[in-house]
Amino acid sequence: MFLVVALQAEAQPLITHFGLRCESPMGMFRIYRSESMALVVSGVGKSLSAAATGYLSGCSDGWRNAPWINIGVAGHRNVHVGELIVANKIVDQSTAHSWYPPQLVSNVVNSTLITVDKPEESYPERAAYDMEAAGFFPSATRCSSGELVQSIKVISDNPHQSIASLNARSIEQLITKNLSEIEQFIHRLSELSIEIKVLPHNGSLPELWANRWSFSVTQGHRLRRLLQRWKVLIGDGETLDSVLGACKDGAAVLTALEARLNAEKPTYRRSLLVGPRVSSLPDVQSQ
Amino acid sequence: MIDTLYIEQAIATHPRVREIGLRFPSANQIMCERYGAVFNRKNQNFRLQKKNPSLILAHKFDKHVLETPEGYGIGGRKNYYFSHMLNCIYDCRYCFLQGMYRSAHYVLFVNYDDFFSAMDAKLMAHDGEDVWFFSGYDCDSLALDPLTGFAQHLLSYLETRPHAMVELRTKSTQIRALLGQAPLSNVIVAFSLTPEPAAVALEHKAPSVAKRINAMAQLAENGWRLGLRFDPLLDDVRFEEHYQSLFRDIFDRIDPACIHSITIGPFRMPGSFFSNVVRLYPDEPLLAGSFANRDGLITYPKEREAAMLAFCFDELRAYVSGDKIFSCAVGGRDTVRADTEPINLGFRASSH
Numbered sequence: 001m002f003l004v005v006a007l008q009a010e011a012q013p014l015i016t017h018f019g020l021r022c023e024s025p026m027g028m029f030r031i032y033r034s035e036s037m038a039l040v041v042s043g044v045g046k047s048l049s050a051a052a053t054g055y056l057s058g059c060s061d062g063w064r065n066a067p068w069i070n071i072g073v074a075g076h077r078n079v080h081v082g083e084l085i086v087a088n089k090i091v092d093q094s095t096a097h098s099w100y101p102p103q104l105v106s107n108v109v110n111s112t113l114i115t116v117d118k119p120e121e122s123y124p125e126r127a128a129y130d131m132e133a134a135g136f137f138p139s140a141t142r143c144s145s146g147e148l149v150q151s152i153k154v155i156s157d158n159p160h161q162s163i164a165s166l167n168a169r170s171i172e173q174l175i176t177k178n179l180s181e182i183e184q185f186i187h188r189l190s191e192l193s194i195e196i197k198v199l200p201h202n203g204s205l206p207e208l209w210a211n212r213w214s215f216s217v218t219q220g221h222r223l224r225r226l227l228q229r230w231k232v233l234i235g236d237g238e239t240l241d242s243v244l245g246a247c248k249d250g251a252a253v254l255t256a257l258e259a260r261l262n263a264e265k266p267t268y269r270r271s272l273l274v275g276p277r278v279s280s281l282p283d284v285q286s287q
Numbered sequence: 288m289i290d291t292l293y294i295e296q297a298i299a300t301h302p303r304v305r306e307i308g309l310r311f312p313s314a315n316q317i318m319c320e321r322y323g324a325v326f327n328r329k330n331q332n333f334r335l336q337k338k339n340p341s342l343i344l345a346h347k348f349d350k351h352v353l354e355t356p357e358g359y360g361i362g363g364r365k366n367y368y369f370s371h372m373l374n375c376i377y378d379c380r381y382c383f384l385q386g387m388y389r390s391a392h393y394v395l396f397v398n399y400d401d402f403f404s405a406m407d408a409k410l411m412a413h414d415g416e417d418v419w420f421f422s423g424y425d426c427d428s429l430a431l432d433p434l435t436g437f438a439q440h441l442l443s444y445l446e447t448r449p450h451a452m453v454e455l456r457t458k459s460t461q462i463r464a465l466l467g468q469a470p471l472s473n474v475i476v477a478f479s480l481t482p483e484p485a486a487v488a489l490e491h492k493a494p495s496v497a498k499r500i501n502a503m504a505q506l507a508e509n510g511w512r513l514g515l516r517f518d519p520l521l522d523d524v525r526f527e528e529h530y531q532s533l534f535r536d537i538f539d540r541i542d543p544a545c546i547h548s549i550t551i552g553p554f555r556m557p558g559s560f561f562s563n564v565v566r567l568y569p570d571e572p573l574l575a576g577s578f579a580n581r582d583g584l585i586t587y588p589k590e591r592e593a594a595m596l597a598f599c600f601d602e603l604r605a606y607v608s609g610d611k612i613f614s615c616a617v618g619g620r621d622t623v624r625a626d627t628e629p630i631n632l633g634f635r636a637s638s639h
Binding site: 065088089098100102103104106110112141142144145146147148192195196225228229231232233261262264265266267268269 | 577
C-alpha cells in the first residue's frame with residue numbers, strides 16, 4: 001500500500017494512525033514506512049507529486065498492482081468542508097487532459113477533481129480542486145492497475161469557507177476526522193489488490209531442486225505455469241517428487257511435468273482456490 | 288446495478304442517453320470526451336472491473352457492420368456481424384472477451400440507426416440476396432435489452448427487410464421484446480448452451496440451462512425460429528454423458544422443426560487472449576487443462592477435439608438433419624465428418 005501526500009500536515013495523522021516510521025537517510029523525498037505501507041511526502045504541485053510517486057516506487061520492493069492512494073485536502077464548490085470525496089475524473093486544468101480512475105469502492109462520495117497550478121479560490125465548476133492528482137495518477141498507473149490508483153480528498157475549503165483560513169493545524173484536524181473512512185477505503189483497495197497480486201518474478205525452487213537443475217528464463221516462465229497448473233489440477237494429491245525424481249535436467253523436468261498434467265482428466269469444476277492468489281507454490285529461479 | 292455511468296459529452300442530450308440516465312437516478316454520471324478514454328486503457332484489470340462494471344454510453348462513428356471471417360456462417364453466402372454493445376453482464380470463464388479487453392465496463396453505442404443504415408448499405412450491395420448479420424459477438428444480444436431496448440428497434444427495422452437475416456445470440460431469458468410481437472422469419476434466436484455442470488462451474492451470473500431451455504420453448508411456442516449454439520464445447524471426463532443429457536433435455540422441450548441451425552464449436556482462443564485470461568484467473572481448472580497451440584490458436588488437442596465434434600454431431604443427427612449442423616472447428620469440415628456439407632471455419636475465438 002502506497003500513499004502519496006503533499007503536505008506534512010496531511011501526512012502526520014496518517015503517520016500516527018498507521019504507525020509509520022521515517023526512513024533515514026532522507027533522500028529526495030521524506031518516506032515513512034510500516035511493514036505493509038509506505039507514505040511519501042511530495043510537496044505541493046503535480047510535478048512534485050509525479051516525481052515523489054516515481055521515487056517511492058523506485059525505493060520500494062513492492063509488488064506490481066499494489067494500491068496507490070493520493071490523500072490530501074481540496075476545495076470544492078458544492079461540498080461541505082470536512083467531507084471525504086474520491087475522484088472519479090481527474091482533469092489537468094493546464095492541459096485539459098482527463099483521466100478516469102475506475103470506481104470499485106462505492107461508499108465514498110464521487111467527484112470530478114481538477115488539478116490546478118495555483119490555488120483556486122472561485123471554484124468555477126461543480127468539482128473539487130487540488131494541485132497534485134494530475135501528476136500522481138498517470139505516474140502511479142505505471143506501477144499498478146488503474147482500479148487500484150485512487151485520489152481521495154477531504155474538502156478543506158469552499159465558497160463559504162476560504163482557503164485562506166487553512167493552516168497546518170486545521171488540515172491535520174480535517175484528515176484526522178476522516179481517518180476511519182480513509183482506513184476503510186484503504187482496506188477495501190487492499191482486498192482488491194490481493195485478488196490480483198502478481199507473484200514475484202524472482203524466487204526459488206525448493207532448495208533440493210534448485211541445486212539439481214537450472215532453468216533458462218523461458219524455461220522458468222514455463223515451469224511457473226506448470227507448477228500453477230499442478231496446484232490447480234493435482235494439488236497435494238500427489239508429490240512432485242514422484243514425477244521429477246528421475247529428471248536429469250531442467251528440460252526433462254518440464255517434459256515430465258507437462259506429460260503428467262496432460263494425463264489429468266478434464267472436469268467441470270469450480271476453482272477451489274478462492275481468496276488471495278498468494279500461492280504456496282515454489283517460485284521459479286530464472287537464470 | 289450500475290453505480291457509474293460514463294457519457295460521451297457529444298451525446299449527453301441524446302434522448303436514449305437521457306432515458307437510460309433516468310433508469311439509474313443514483314448513479315454517478317461522468318462526462319467524457321470519447322469512450323476510449325475510459326474503456327480498455329492500459330493498466331486496467333478485467334477481473335477487478337468485473338466486480339462492479341460501469342456503463343459507458345457512446346456513439347459509434349464507423350465500422351458498424353463488419354464482414355465475418357471467410358467461411359463463417361450458418362448457410363448464407365454473405366455474412367456480417369455487428370456489435371451495438373461491447374462486453375457482457377455474464378462472467379463466463381471461457382469467454383474470449385476477458386482476454387480481448389482490459390476493461391469489463393459495458394459500452395453501449397446509442398446510435399442504433401447508424402447500425403441499421405450500415406445494414407441497409409450491405410443489403411443494397413447484395414441486392415436481392417439474403418444477407419446474414421450476426422449480433423452477439425462482442426456482447427450478449429439480449430441480456431441488457433430491458434435497458435437498451437435494442438431488440439425492439441432491430442425487429443422493427445427487420446420487419447421491412449426480408450433479405451436481412453439476423454442471428455441474435457444469447458444466454459439470456461430477456462425475451463419480452465420478442466414475445467411481444469409476431470415472429471419474424473428472418474430472425475434466428477440462437478441460445479448458447481453448455482451442460483448444466485459446466486454452466487454452474489463456469490458461466491457465472493448467467494441463467495441456468497433449464498431457464499434458457501424454458502425461454503427457448505416459449506419462443507418456439509410463439510413461432511420464433513431457434514438456433515442452438517454449442518460453442519464452446521467443453522471437455523470433461525464425462526463429456527459424452529453430459530452432452531447427451533443436454534441434448535435430451537433440449538429436445539424433450541423443443542420441437543426439432545423449430546430449430547433453424549445448430550452450431551458446434553470446440554473451445555478455441557487466440558494465444559494472446561488465452562495468456563491474458565490465464566493471467567487473470569491462474570487458479571481456474573478449465574484453463575489449467577490440456578490444450579494445444581495450433582497456429583497461434585489455443586484449442587484442445589486435435590484428436591480430442593475431433594472426437595468431441597464427431598460425438599456431438601452424431602448425437603445431434605438423432606434429432607435434426609445434418610444440413611442444419613454447422614461447425615466452428617479450426618480446419619472446418621474435416622474435423623467433424625467428411626460427408627457433412629455445411630461445415631464452416633469459425634471466428635477465431637469460441638463464443639461467449
